[in-house]
Amino acid sequence: MKTFYNIFVILIVAMTLASCGGAEQDTKAPESADKHEGSAPQAGTGSYDPKRGEGKFTLANLALSDKLDPVMAKAGEATTEVKCSPCHKLTDEKLVGPGWKGVTTRRAPDWIMNFITNPDPMIDKDPAVQAMLEMCMVRMPNQSLSDKEARDLLEFMRKNDGLK
Numbered sequence: 001m002k003t004f005y006n007i008f009v010i011l012i013v014a015m016t017l018a019s020c021g022g023a024e025q026d027t028k029a030p031e032s033a034d035k036h037e038g039s040a041p042q043a044g045t046g047s048y049d050p051k052r053g054e055g056k057f058t059l060a061n062l063a064l065s066d067k068l069d070p071v072m073a074k075a076g077e078a079t080t081e082v083k084c085s086p087c088h089k090l091t092d093e094k095l096v097g098p099g100w101k102g103v104t105t106r107r108a109p110d111w112i113m114n115f116i117t118n119p120d121p122m123i124d125k126d127p128a129v130q131a132m133l134e135m136c137m138v139r140m141p142n143q144s145l146s147d148k149e150a151r152d153l154l155e156f157m158r159k160n161d162g163l164k
């Protein structure tokens with residue numbers, strides 16, 4: 001039993017290192033982390049939808065207009081400067097994370113909202129995020145965004161992608 005335990009520990013350590021730089025010692029076990037979003041549609045059933053990600057946002061509850069809201073975009077730009085620009089450029093150039101140019105066409109709006117408000121379970125499950133993680137070698141930290149901050153950020157990303 002003891003040997004088994006040792007092997008188990010070695011495996012966990014190896015997996016942590018392999019999944020990017022070992023910079024995330026405080027990572028919770030993915031299995032337990034994915035259950036606490038109890039009120040979210042489709043959460044906790046074991047079925048993961050890579051189109052919308054995991055979290056409380058859906059296309060229906062976002063109800064996006066196809067016109068830009070400039071006030072929201074402005075607020076989103078301000079939040080970007082404080083919380084996101086250390087790692088993201090507005091061009092397609094990678095900094096720590098991928099550049100934002102084109103992100104609103106690469107990803108669905110509900111996916112973006114779920115990822116930026118709830119990155120951890122998606123880093124553990126989402127194939128697109130895992131591909132980015134392999135490139136970037138850093139897990140995007142949870143920025144504790146309020147729903148409004150997140151929504152304003154999405155509006156700024158839409159503006160950055162040319163929505164008027």
Ligand code: HEC
Pocket residue numbers: 080083084085086087088096097098099103106107112115116123129132133134136137138139140141143145153
């Ligand atoms: C410490 C660096 C860091 C900070 C700060 C950060 N990110 Fe990220 N972000 C990343 C990394 C790295 C990725 C790639 C996924 C991964 O490896 O976790 C990423 C991915 C993303 C993606 C997906 C991009 C794509 O092409 O699909 C979005 C959207 C995003 N971040 C938004 C934000 C927002 C909004 C903020 C600010 C509130 C923010 N990020 C702050 C590092 C960061």
